[in-house]
Amino acid sequence: MELVFSAQVIEWRGPSPHYFVPVPDEESADIREVAAMATYGWGVIPVRARIGETAFETSLFPKDGGYLLPLKAAVRKPQDLTAGDDVTVEMTVRLRT
Numbered sequence: 821m822e823l824v825f826s827a828q829v830i831e832w833r834g835p836s837p838h839y840f841v842p843v844p845d846e847e848s849a850d851i852r853e854v855a856a857m858a859t860y861g862w863g864v865i866p867v868r869a870r871i872g873e874t875a876f877e878t879s880l881f882p883k884d885g886g887y888l889l890p891l892k893a894a895v896r897k898p899q900d901l902t903a904g905d906d907v908t909v910e911m912t913v914r915l916r917t
Contacts, residue, residue: 858915
């Protein structure tokens with residue numbers, strides 16, 4: 821399943837800050853339809869994603885009926901991303917075979 825969406829980078833403040841891109845409601849609903857074929861446990865969904873020129877693999881975190889795309893420093897720094905920035909995400913949900 822391939823998705824393209826735009827959203828704003830958010831910062832999750834905890835013991836150490838983490839950055840995420842919330843997956844919009846429509847795309848989250850599409851992901852929920854295939855979640856059983858993708859998840860490997862705990863509700864996380866493996867994906868391949870691209871923001872700008874930076875491609876990466878990670879897992880979406882379930883949150884309040886939607887999903888959060890985590891952004892490691894290795895993704896944020898080349899694109900100079902911080903909380904509040906608008907980004908366009910190209911993402912492929914990796915289904916188990």
